[in-house]
Amino acid sequence: MIKVTYGANQHEVEGGKNIATIRTESADILNLPEDAQAMVNGEEVGEDFIPETEVEFIKKAGTKG
């Protein structure tokens, strides 16, 4: 299983899927915007990349205060 994180939230998807597929499957569950950059171990990865254990879609910092 692959741990998928966005902001405070996370869930798991089956392994062997690329970022584009994970993004689609996670969109509703994590309220994931289309432009959230995927990163693995601190490095940006593209839509064809297949993560082995986890991927983080980067959530932008809160704007207001």
Next chain:
Amino acid sequence: MNKKIKVIGAGGIGSILLSILSRYLNYLEDTYVLTIIDGDTYEIRNKERQIFHQIGNKAEVLAAEIKADFPNLEVRPRGKYVTPDNLLILVDEGDIILLCVDNHATRKAVSDRCRELNDVVLISGGNDLTDGNIQVFIRENGKDLTLPLDNDYHREIREPSDRRPDEIGCDEQVVSEPQLLFMNNTIAAMMLNAFYAYSQGKLQYNEAYTDIITGNTRALERK
């Protein structure tokens, strides 16, 4: 531990944070100097989310209220917005900065200023309607112990699409996104938690996200 604490921004997050922080500092044995920096003015419409008892400059109003409640605490108001120029004076060596502003342009300006200093702690918080995050940037002896605010994970701060309040003309209409008092309160609490953990030498994270709809909070150590 440093004894100079500066709160930049006394709006939704900052006014709540100050009400708790000032009480906490007042009853410590050490003497702290608390500086409040904000160029904005409290208006009646702010009452929905912000804690104050009179109309006027936010820094000056809150400083007066805190002094009245806690006469032993030294409180200094600075009724101005921070700019790259005045940050050279307002943010200095040894400061602990609690950054509670409502735009990324100011976050970048303050983070950039901190990068010029040898010893400084910057705790920044921001929220959207029902989620938000905090970041902690620490420099000691001229070295980054944690990442600055505009790191590779936060390019929206590195290249902000918004502007600082001092860059916005008086005749320009600023459309405010809706905010929730509960969310301001959550971010204020997270910032204070990070401040306490740092002050005890036990801080184990440099960023934390929260979402009040799912109830999840995630703290992490970015590298």
